[in-house]
Amino acid sequence: MFAFIARQPILTGKKEVFAYELLFRNGVNDCFPESLDDDASPSSKEILKLNLEDISCQKQAFINFDKTTLLNGLPEILDPNNIVVEVDHLGNVDDELVNSCKRAKDQGFKIALDHLDDINQSKLLLPFVDIVKLDVMRHPVAHNGDNISMWKDNGVKLIAEHVDTPASFEQCVDLGFDYFQGYFFSRPQAYNKKPLPSSKLSLTSLISECNKSSFDVSAVNEIIEKDAGLSYMLLRFINNPLVNKRHKITSLKHALTYMGEVEVKKFIALLALANLADDKPLELLHLSLVRAKFCDLLAREKCVGDNPPLGFLTGLFSLLDALLDQRMHDAVSQLPIVEEVKHALCGGQNQLAIYLALAKAFESATWLKVKRASDMLMMEQAHCHSLFNEAIVWGNSVRQTLSSHFPVTKTRRTS
Incomplete structure (x- = not known):
């Protein structure tokens, strides 16, 4: 069981994940819930486990805490080695808040400031601050070189928030x-209409097989056997403990016998996508994986599109x-994807x-949209959230x- 939490990645300049910010539905302004014993917020109790x-x-x-929670003391269940305490909505910085941040710092937590309303007030917390988050969409301080230099000269790291375009x-x-927070990494760098390079054309054959109701094992096996890298990655996927805990699988035919056609199709599609993404940030592929599994779980609940696995392919x-x-219209036109998925x-x-x-x-922690979509599917929000966490x-x-065998990306080489 999980609490109602969304997460958003924070990336480095090389577009690698540095951390995730966790947003709590039952907390005010997505902060960590003030009380873990509040009967009105039963899901917050699940944070304990x-x-x-x-x-x-x-x-x-990164976890947001409001002033009240800081004053009352951080919950003992939180590990300072893994948690960055984000001080949100500062308002008036008084002695109580300063002392609370000092106490958290003494416990070993790193401190991040967010939503700075008064930079002079926030300077009172400077001795305890490790990171400052600046909203580049609305906060003028983000574009003020002098203020940025002030923080950096004091050894403070800076996170740009709402970075939503490559520009x-x-x-x-x-x-x-x-560091950079936003979905810039999931946007096209610049639109082009170039066809897939010849080195990628074999991947379209794999995707085509995943979109058929039948499965030509010999055809897929022939494609994969010609590429040692594809063979190696496929076996790593299929021998992942979350997929297969009991038997060591040594070939595609063995996988088909053990796992079944539908599950093998999912991993063939995943394998093809991973190779299409070999010059992109790994987090982009990671986000695709989570969406694929979530849409697949929803499709199973609603008994929709098992073979081919329409939900998985959509995500x-x-x-x-x-x-x-x-x-997107140009991208899907190059790949043999089922019309229902294309739509x-x-x-x-x-x-x-x-x-x-x-x-x-869920990704954006837009809870009203979560409710609306859950209602449209006639599913309980709590159940949908458990599926998303899964x-x-x-x-x-x-x-x-993937990570240790993922190709070095162009982003990493040039950053």
């Missing part, structure tokens, strides 16, 4: 920010525009599109399978 590392993928977790990311890099290819730097990816209205909208609502854990595991 929540392993936050499952949500944060072994990265540091904004480049601007923030030039301004001297250390998996939902960031195809960013992976190929093309408009959802290109903004059409069907049940698969609702699955995708719900996934995006998808996060699954995505983390598959990501770890």
